[in-house]
Amino acid sequence: MxxxxxxxxxxxxxxxxxxxxxxxxxxxxxxxxxxxxxxxxxxxxxxxKSKGDLARTLIRRYADDGVQLFKESLARAKKLSDDPLQQFLILIGLYEEIFAGLTEPYPGCLLASYVMEMQQFDVETREIINIEFYLSRRELTKLIGQISEKYPPNIDIDPVALADGFMSLFEGAFILSKSLGEARITVQQIRNYKN
Amino acid sequence: MxxxxxxxxxxxxxxxxxxxxxxxxxxxxxxxxxxxxxxxxxxxxxxxKSKGDLARTLIRRYADDGVQLFKESLARAKKLSDDPLQQFLILIGLYEEIFAGLTEPYPGCLLASYVMEMQQFDVETREIINIEFYLSRRELTKLIGQISEKYPPNIDIDPVALADGFMSLFEGAFILSKSLGEARITVQQIRNYKN
DNA sequence: GTAGATACATACCATCCGGTATGTTTTATG
DNA sequence: CATAAAACATACCGGATGGTATGTATCTAC
Known part of the structure; x- marks a missing residue:
């Protein structure tokens, strides 16, 4: 204990x-x-030791939790299917599950919250945020790259831009849900977007 | 003067x-x-008369400017084409133009900034934010509805959810661009998503 | 030109803020 | 059970914060 x-x-x-x-x-x-x-x-x-120390500790914990959740979810997805497209859809489904289980007062994303007052934080804290976004982008780009290799799209795409688009949709949904109440549909909507 | x-x-x-x-x-x-x-x-x-007065005035101006820009852009789009899909694409193109012209230190969206510290503001200020989002959602939903009427999609869609998705993508792109530097590509990416 | 309104400057205040110094209680360990 | 470290409480400090009271310069209208 x-x-x-x-x-x-x-x-x-x-x-x-x-x-x-x-x-x-x-x-x-x-x-x-x-x-x-x-x-x-x-x-x-x-x-x-200071308020800034709290801020750093907090965002580090949030980022680490996010990375771990991603790793675990991806591992589960890979166990369930060998197909990269299916893996991606399962991954999204897992996240969908998590957010569907949350109660009404929608929490929001701490990373986005920090970004909105970026200049408030020291370089180390800002670095944590940047790394987290770059990491997410890299992993998503890798996955999307695998998909587009196996299923060559009819239009030529940029995996990085697609990854960014996914992350944007994700972060933006938090904002909408906070101001309108509920937008979990959006997460589900992503699945339709993929093809 | x-x-x-x-x-x-x-x-x-x-x-x-x-x-x-x-x-x-x-x-x-x-x-x-x-x-x-x-x-x-x-x-x-x-x-x-107070800091809160400044906050209210500021977000009201921002929201009003946003509405006006939308109206003007939509009017221009309607002048250029009678087809709702084309109108939508032109509308996006116009916004794309605006954001492409912005210089590097990416500004961000004041609405999103306020949402991130929503409880800091009085009810009137918060109301302005809510109205702005609802208005955007309504207008976008209307447009998407017209499109899906003229071009029945192969899967059945929810225009409201699509509008939310678009707004999410938009707002989220601001966050990414702020933390990574540049993400205007995302706006362009939206066009690929439509079909 | 002068009266009044508008647009600012100066000085001040109560409260809150992050932070520290120093104390007291609780907990783990030999 | 003694002891030291860990976990918390109390009291305080200098500066920042939002806000006010009051003064002064500038502009406008008659």
Missing amino acids: ASKGEETRKRILDTAQDMILDHGYAGVSIDQLIKRLGLTKGAFFHHF | ASKGEETRKRILDTAQDMILDHGYAGVSIDQLIKRLGLTKGAFFHHF
Whole structure:
């Protein structure tokens, strides 16, 4: 079992993430955060040496979780099919499942949230964001490349642009869903787009 | 010609928008803003009665400009063709032109920026954002509906979902372009998606 | 030209902010 | 059970923040 300290640290991270997705990073003060947690300044600064440290830790965790989820999902997809197109469709299906299971107050993407106030963060934090996007792009491009090799499209395509398009659709859906309430359909819509 | 006061007011709005797109709304203080403008507190609070007033005015202007641009572009498209599909493609082309003309430090969308710290704003400000998205969705849905009537698709589609998909792609492209530098290709990519 | 409105500047304030110094309690370990 | 480290609490600080009160210059209209 996790020690008391680690548990508190996790609680801080979780609550901070919730609040940042609603108010933005600069819009969340440490005072507000610890008040909601029922903690004190001493407790917070015992776990994080600054607010920027919290921001870095938070986005690193988010990015790492995202990478792991992608790896696991891709592994599952590869186990279920040898065909790259089928793998891609399964992959999307798995993500669809996850987002369909989420309750109404739609969370949003922490990466996008950070990007919107990029200049607020130090270089290291910004680097984490960039790496995450480049990584996603690379993996998606690889998959799409495999698909277009096996199923030569009638029009010539740019796998990188297609990967970007997919990611854009993904991130944009978060924005819409937040302002309109629900847009999970969009994720499902992607499947129609593929051919 | 605009009076001196109106000019200053416009300068405040323009500079504020620039700064908010880089630092987020909460990340921009009035002190920082007026310092960059070479103004004083008195000047600012003469033009806006609070920071929230600035936020509201700013997003209203942005939304109104967006609506007008859409109307003008659609009118131009309708003048150039009677076919709804062609109109849609021309419309996209016009937007593509605009974004292709922008210089490297990619601005971003103020609406998306606000959405990321939605709880920071009063109900009226949030309402402006919601209305803007609903309006865009309605207009796009109408257009797509006309297209699918004239060119019955081989799979049955949901015009609303397609409109959402388009908007998502649009908004998401802003995020990617901001974190990776350039993604205007994505806009062009949309054209391939249509058929 | 002068009265009033508009457009700014100056000085100030209460509160909040991130951060620190220092204390107290709890927990793990020998 | 003693002890030290870890986990938290309390109290405080300098500066930033949004906002106000009040003054002054500039412009406009009669």
